[in-house]
Amino acid sequence: MKLNTIVVDDSSIQRITIAKLISEHPNLKLSGDFSNALEAKSHISNNQVDLIFLDIEMPHITGFDLLDGLKIKPQIIFITSKADYAVKAFDYSAVDFLQKPIKKERFILSVKKAVEMYQLKHENHIDEQGAHIIIKSNLKKIKVFISRIKWVEAFGDYIKVVTYDETHLVLSTMKAFESELPKDQFLRIHKSYIINLDKVERFNSKFVEIDGEKIPLSRNKKEEIITILENY
Numbered sequence: 354m355k356l357n358t359i360v361v362d363d364s365s366i367q368r369i370t371i372a373k374l375i376s377e378h379p380n381l382k383l384s385g386d387f388s389n390a391l392e393a394k395s396h397i398s399n400n401q402v403d404l405i406f407l408d409i410e411m412p413h414i415t416g417f418d419l420l421d422g423l424k425i426k427p428q429i430i431f432i433t434s435k436a437d438y439a440v441k442a443f444d445y446s447a448v449d450f451l452q453k454p455i456k457k458e459r460f461i462l463s464v465k466k467a468v469e470m471y472q473l474k475h476e477n478h479i480d481e482q483g484a485h486i487i488i489k490s491n492l493k494k495i496k497v498f499i500s501r502i503k504w505v506e507a508f509g510d511y512i513k514v515v516t517y518d519e520t521h522l523v524l525s526t527m528k529a530f531e532s533e534l535p536k537d538q539f540l541r542i543h544k545s546y547i548i549n550l551d552k553v554e555r556f557n558s559k560f561v562e563i564d565g566e567k568i569p570l571s572r573n574k575k576e577e578i579i580t581i582l583e584n585y
Contacts, residue, residue, distance in 0.1 A: 354380060355585065357384045358384060358404045359384055361408060362407075362408035363389060363412060368386045371386075371455065374460050378464055379555045381404070389414065390413075390415070390416065393405070397427070403427055403428060405427050407430070408432050409433040426445075428448050428470060429446075429447045430447065430449045430450075430451060432453060432455065433450075433452065433453065434453040448470060449463035484535075485498045485499060488521055489524070491521075501516040501518060504566075505531075505546070505547040505548075507545035507546070511523060511524055527545070540578065542561060543568070543570060548561060550581075552564065556570075
């Protein structure tokens, strides 16, 4: 999962700095950087934007003015050199407030908040629509919301369906269970593992990490899997 992200700041140095941090983060995709609010507003109106790194003090139109003019507001992380704006920033339901100069550790913490909020909102939306599967575990039929599944793991003649709530043991093959899951959201990354792409926190050439757990990648399909992860 990657959040479509833009930077709005009249300082070219700040834009370059933040754009670099965004490009290095596995959960962010830079879709634009803008020196003024008018250009940013035009982009937001015509493209999906999930997260904005927004400077407050800009010529002509401030960051607050930009938000006041948006009907649908993406998640906002304010950036400014003045801490005095912090209280007003949170009146706009900001994810976070970063004070210049921006430190990488603080940036990563802010993004973590944004990703968690996005996932929570996304999960709630899916759950309201009732996207779920029925599994039979321990002689009981159980409704499992797809958005709560982290990964599926082979376990002898059974499979383990690992969710945020509990782990269910189901008598099934990986292939049969995979056919019940949305193909655009779940990926077989190993003969013994199917993952929910929305839950991937980071990955490399050997494994993906979900909720702190490292899950191995198949050696045979490594390049294909990495390409899918990079573009998700």
